[in-house]
Amino acid sequence: MSYVTYSAETLERACRDMFEKFGFSATEAAQITDVLLLADLYGVKSHGTQRLVRYHKSIGKGCVKVDAKPQIVFETPVSAVIDANAAMGQLTSIYAMNLAIEKARKVGMAFVTVRNSNHYGIAGYYTKMACDQGMMAMCVTNSESIMVHTNSKQAILGSNPIAFAMPAKPYPFWFDAATTVVPKGKLEVYHKADKPLGENWGTDENGEACRDAKRVLACIDSKKGVGGILPVGGIREESGSHKGYGFSMICELLCAITSGGATSNHHVRKPGQSAGTCHAFIVIDPKIFGDTQEIEAHLSAFLQELRDAKRADENVPIYTHGEKEALAMQYHKEHGIEVDISTVAEMINICNDLGLDSREYFGDVDISNAKETTYEIKGMEQ
Secondary structure, three states: OOEEEEOHHHHHHHHHHHHHHHOOOHHHHHHHHHHHHHHHHHOOHHHOHHHHHHHHHHHHOOOOOOOOOOEEEEEEOOEEEEEOOOOOHHHHHHHHHHHHHHHHHHHOEEEEEEEEEOOOOOOHHHHHHHHOOOOEEEEEEOOOOOEEOOOOOEEEEOOOOEEEEEOOOOOOEEEEEOOEOOOHHHHHHHHHHOOOOOOOOEEOOOOOEEOOHHHHHHHHHHOOOEOEEOEOOOOOHHHOHHHHHHHHHHHHHHHHHHHOOOOHHHOOOOOOOOOOEEEEEEEEOHHHHOOHHHHHHHHHHHHHHHHOOOOOOOOOOOOOOOHHHHHHHHHHHHHOEEEEHHHHHHHHHHHHHHOOOOHHHHOOOOOOOOOOOHHHHHHHHO
16 A cells, blocks of 8 residues: 655645635644544544545535534533534534533533534544643544444444543543444555455345455445444453443433434434434543542553563553653654545545645655545445
């Protein structure tokens, strides 16, 4: 697989200009771009610039309403339910997390849910927002049906990631993971790279284990109900499949059920309608437990004990959650971000469609070996 390296500043400018051309304000374009760039800087390629093609098509089909604004439909001092009105998921989620932070600052904790939204990017972006302000936070979302849950061959649940963050030194605790073995975006990355999937990652149209990324993706996009990605724990209960299944259900309870929104199996894939995605944002101000500096110091010491544990292999360091991402960000800011050639080709095509000169961002790069990857949203017409 071939990559092209670009500076974070170049990718930021390209994404920002694209979103402004889509019709978003300069502020909105910057906010959406910030979410995407954090994923690329953290090394989470599945949720960075490679998602642009998805947003391009969703906006073009009217599934994302560029001018829509989120609306609070129910509220208490400690909670709120927001209807996104089909707005861009990132913009709605930044609004929702800021509301949760504001409430938590006043009353100690807050729980804000969202319905009728769209894909919102990397879940950990929103917990980082609260963590950067000295608070601990949890964020979950549901998604289209891609998880084949325990003892089933039908995809009903979503990848349904769980993110959590809490201040610590020298690195905050920052956890963000799908409740499926891998998210759909990881399959897209493997498809572009012509790499076989890991064992027990997905199943095919017959409900059998499958390592062909294109085939598993076709099952998901066909919406025929059979085949998809397995939960954390794999295909059988003996290996812990029921745990990933349960974690995914917790996400549905926290975001879809509490907001009155659509569970993953009722997400819409029709032109002119939002996906129906639901999110939840939970923020806790540590001051409700006492001295915040003591709490942070306690966590920092515990994380260091984990890093200092006896290693299984002396040559392989032990990391705590969020440490690798912090180091990856530092590296990518200094050395640039590698973007696979297929994603570069997608961005060039988007620029051409929007009337932007792609050479201003990507140069005269040769994309003749790029792979066609627009399969990911073919099911949108159904």
